[in-house]
Amino acid sequence: DAKTTQPTSMDCAEGRAANLPCNHSTISGNEYVYWYRQIHSQGPQYIIHGLKNNETNEMASLIITEDRKSSTLILPHATLRDTAVYYCIVRAITGTASKLTFGTGTRLQVTL
Amino acid sequence: KAGVTQTPRYLIKTRGQQVTLSCSPISGHRSVSWYQQTPGQGLQFLFEYFSETQRNKGNFPGRFSGRQFSNSRSEMNVSTLELGDSALYLCASSLDSGSAKQYFGPGTRLTVT
Numbered sequence: 543d544a545k546t547t548q549p550t551s552m553d554c555a556e557g558r559a560a561n562l563p564c565n566h567s568t569i570s571g572n573e574y575v576y577w578y579r580q581i582h583s584q585g586p587q588y589i590i591h592g593l594k595n596n597e598t599n600e601m602a603s604l605i606i607t608e609d610r611k612s613s614t615l616i617l618p619h620a621t622l623r624d625t626a627v628y629y630c631i632v633r634a635i636t637g638t639a640s641k642l643t644f645g646t647g648t649r650l651q652v653t654l
Numbered sequence: 655k656a657g658v659t660q661t662p663r664y665l666i667k668t669r670g671q672q673v674t675l676s677c678s679p680i681s682g683h684r685s686v687s688w689y690q691q692t693p694g695q696g697l698q699f700l701f702e703y704f705s706e707t708q709r710n711k712g713n714f715p716g717r718f719s720g721r722q723f724s725n726s727r728s729e730m731n732v733s734t735l736e737l738g739d740s741a742l743y744l745c746a747s748s749l750d751s752g753s754a755k756q757y758f759g760p761g762t763r764l765t766v767t
Contacts, residue, residue, distance in 0.1 A: 576754055585658070585744050585758030586697070629697075633754050639710030640687045640748055640756060644697035 544569045544632040551649040554624075560617040562648050564630030567611040572634050575606060575613045579626040580647075586629065589615065620652045655681060658747050658759035666765045672733040675762045679726050679747030685709075686728040687756065688720060691742040700743075703728050704751035732764075740766045 547565040554560040566575065577589040590597055590604045592613070597604045603616040617624055629647040659678045667673050679686050688700040699712040703722035720730040726747075732739055742763050746756035 574754065583742070583761075583763075585746070585761050588755055588757065591755065631754070640685050640702045640704075640746070640751055640753055641699045641710055641712070642687075642689075642697075642746075642754060642756065643699070644689075646696060 544573055546630045546632055546645055548628075548630055548645065548648045550646065551651065553651050553653060554617075554620045556621055556652050556654055557619055560620040560624065560650055560652070562615040562617075562628050562630075562650065563612065564615070565612045566630070566632045569610050569632050570634075573632050574634070575604065575610075576631040576633065576642075577602070577604065577615045578629045578631065578642075578644075579624075580629070581623075581626040586644075589628075620650075622652050622654070624650065625652045626650060658745060658757050660743075660745050660759040660762050662762060663760065664763045664765075666767060667735050668767055669735055669737060671735050672731060673735060673764060674729055674731045675743055675745075675764070677728045677730075677745030677747075677759060679728070679745075680757055683747035683749055683757070684726050685748045685751045685753065686722055686726065687746045687748070688728070688730050689744040689746065690714070691744060691761070692738075692740070697744070700730065702751065709751050735766045737766050740764060 576591040578586040580586045606613040627647040685704045687702040701711045722728045
């Protein structure tokens, strides 16, 4: 699985968009970008994934650059409940095992 | 549809004892993966079970083991507990083995004293 680099922490005002970047310069052609988040002391929660086109669901949008070396997760209107650690994971959509390799993630703090 | 459930939610054990944790996946999901989360090491993959067979194993000692039943429910066991085994143990289920889209349970918080 390709290595990812994320900022350690970010702040965002409630109601504003939170833009969380992720670098994955060694991503392979068959690897997808996945985002999970973990609210304090809970299990990680799947947010969104994409290959090369921008993706949007009810939780967030995912923007992947044309060269696929970086991506941005966008929470359009952050709320206090979005305070969590956000993990960017790069791996094939299917593989020989379900192993997910979590890095240190970005700790997003949403404030009033 | 009910989510992933883990029991017990909290557990306190003494060094040298053994412990068994249980995970019930989402109905219809056949793959169950286990992860250990500690402040120092973060989230680390333990192993995955699919169709009652271990598909992959992380870099953990043999004291950590698991199994899966025909109804996809899974258990993990840790023998001869050490202080360093204190952690949040998370279970995740997915439809099939190899899927990167996984649904996590709330975890079992194990404290070893």
